[in-house]
Amino acid sequence: MKTSSRAQSATSLPKAPRDDADSRFTKYMVMMGIRIACFIAMAVVTPYGWYTFVFAAGAIFLPYLAVIVANVGQDAPPTTAVAPERAITAPAAASPTPAAEEPLVIRIAESPRLAPGAKDRDARS
Template sequence: MKRTRDAASVTSLPQAPKVEADSRTRRYLISMSIRMVCFALTLFVTPYGWYTWVFAIAAAVLPYIAVVGANAGSDSTVTRAESPRQALDAQATVPDAEPVQPTVIRITEHGRNSES
């Protein structure tokens, strides 16, 4: 008999933990690099104007965004409901007419008499 079973597709598997951690680290480092650039622009771009405030606010807010983005895992995999039933092509076993009794070995201890 031919058995059909839904095999897990390689593309439906989640990312490996190391790959996901590397991706989150990369996003964090990029966000913090942008923050350092904004901080430097806040200090060194003159004359000061409204854009100085934009750079300062970005430098203040980006650490929060970087940490939240780094801690949030990527949930890009679509989970689908799997049936708890499995199609098994096993043959039904016929029980023996007489159940076989297991061999029982009994060990007992007897006290010694101290009379010699």
């Protein structure tokens, strides 16, 4: 598998799985609440007429629609992404002018570890 040397932007990442599951659960519960309201309206609203059949259809078909809506996750990537490569601007007097607007890169490297006896020899000299 080919790996990219570029860092992935946090704004281009998909929604967290836990947040996605929470939003799908909320949609499902709202639709089930509407279904319960349809059951109650079907029994309470009198005189019975054509709207009773509408409430019955809602009570019958909403569970199917709720499951379909709840199982659809977020597949679309976000439309805007911010590039992760940003340069920190240094004060003008403290650093030389970078050539061709290249970002200032600071690299940190550790010095090699000295042998245990070498530290004592350096201190005596």
